Amino acid sequence: MTRYADDLALAHRLADAADAISTARFRALDLRVDSKPDLTPVSDADTAVEREIRSLLADHRPGDGLLGEEYGEQPAAGPDGRRWVVDPIDGTKNFVRGVPVWATLIALLEGDRPVLGLVSAPALGRRWWAALGGGAYAGPDLASGAPIGVSGVTDLADASFCYSSLTGWEEAGRLDAVLQLMRDVWRSRAYGDFYGYMLLAEGALDVMVEPELSLWDVAALVPIVTEAGGTFTDLSGGPAPAAGENSAVATNGPLHDEILARLGRPAER
Structure with missing residues (x-):
């Protein structure tokens, strides 16, 4: 208790x-x-x-x-x-x-x-x-x-990758990076909303990312993912959530730094 x-x-x-x-x-x-x-x-x-x-x-x-x-x-x-x-x-x-x-x-x-x-x-x-x-x-x-607990996957090529709508990533200037991740991982799906984070916490997938969230979208998810052994930050690697608009990178832990590096900065427009 x-x-x-x-x-x-x-x-x-x-x-x-x-x-x-x-x-x-x-x-x-x-x-x-x-x-x-x-x-x-x-x-x-x-x-x-x-x-x-x-x-x-x-x-x-x-x-x-x-x-x-x-x-x-x-x-x-x-x-x-x-x-x-x-x-x-x-x-x-x-x-x-x-x-x-x-x-x-x-x-x-x-x-x-x-x-x-x-x-x-x-x-x-x-x-x-x-x-x-x-x-x-x-x-x-x-x-x-x-x-429940997160997976032990350590290689991106073995990872199951979950993302939100591609239009959101396009608006954030990171669509090319997300598409490349989808090509490089073992499997990719867009389960959406809370569900990808809960599957991550259960070890059923390894990465869940979203470019824009409100506090009420994300606050309940963070303790579940982190107490399950995962890592949860924003796209800059800083703590999530923040008071206003948020982004989310949630992983099983071993994959986190590579995902942050691969998403990188927004593309030039």
């Missing part, structure tokens, strides 16, 4: 409440979908999940801060700088099209450091979680979770 045992139990309770709402709305014929100002979709499930999590945190952690994708920032009332970061449904585009790869992401930060992360993907029947110093686990619930 770690010092975050009570917080981890609460995170599972939040996930249980989120799963009850999201699974009831998944593939619902009356699902309402709107567009946000950035033209990304938001469903009634996204907003309902975040409202429920906010209500539960107000009851159980009233002094903690909260940042959610749909309703923004609620500053901490206490002096210790604890803040929960929530993405009510990561993979909303999958959710609204009936693709079962989506999840609720729940993180606890102390200052800028994620100390707890939970990813719940009820349509896949799977949940992943970790707290600082306690290892990483996966399973249907807290009581039946089993430890």
